[in-house]
Amino acid sequence: MRDDLRLLKSLAGPFPAFDPDLTPDEPRELFSQWLRDAIAADIKEPHAMVLSTVDENGMPDARVLILKNLDHRGWHFATTGEGPKGRQIALNPSVSLTFYWSALGRQVRLRGVALQAETHERDADFRARATGAKAVALIGRQSDVMGSRHDLEDALRQQHRRLHEEPDLVASGWALFIVMPHEVEFWQGNSDRRHDRLRYRREKAGWIKEQLWP
Ligand SMILES: Cc1cc2nc3c(=O)[nH]c(=O)nc-3n(C[C@H](O)[C@H](O)[C@H](O)COP(=O)(O)O)c2cc1C
Secondary structure, three states, X not given: OHXXXXXXXXXXOOOOOOOHHHOOOOHHHHHHHHHHHHHHOOOOOOXXXXXXXXXXXXXXXXXXXXXXXXXXXXXXXXXXXXXXXXXXHHHOOEEEEXXXXXXXXXXXXXXXXXXXXXXXXXXXXXXXXXXXXXXXXXXXXXXXXXXXXXXXXXXXXXXXXXXXXXXXXXXXXXXXXXXXXXXXXXXXXXXXXXXXXXXXXXXXXXEEEEEOOO
């Protein structure tokens, strides 16, 4: 495997130029620009991100989620609040988000806290989901051990029936979280390894920008 791995190229480029001196005062603005660049570059699932949490023993956990929105409060994601990540956030709301857009050689890392959005926002998010996704969410039990695939099929049939009768149903455990960062780092890879790193750090007076050694 080591030889196979050595043959693989990483950060081959060419990548876009990045001038940290020409960046906005707020990380959200730069993030929006980079996400739009990723969409324009046809990167698959540019809104996929890794959410990292810690459990009750301080053990890290991480999984891929979809970014649902971005506003003045922060970065939104939706999930059941009753599974492992929801329980971990309830105990410790400190989280991080990581984005990677390989074709652009760009990574963004956020550290902050996850808060629950208003109930009406959570309900609207759920109602906008496709029927199949709603049915799975209505079952709940995400990440529980499953006896057999038949159990899933039975549970799905039951939830599809419920949804047919009550199309406005919202899963009781559904949660819309908003990550409010205190630190956001933009990393622009460079094929000569002189990577550019710009970190925004939230202070009382506003955001401080700092360049980091590669
Ligand atoms: C591309 C991709 C997108 C995903 N999007 C979501 C999502 O938006 N919400 C979600 O709850 N799980 C999503 N998942 C599944 C999670 O990675 C994870 O398996 C699930 O949420 C259970 O996580 P937990 O056991 O840590 O709570 C996605 C997985 C992939 C690969």
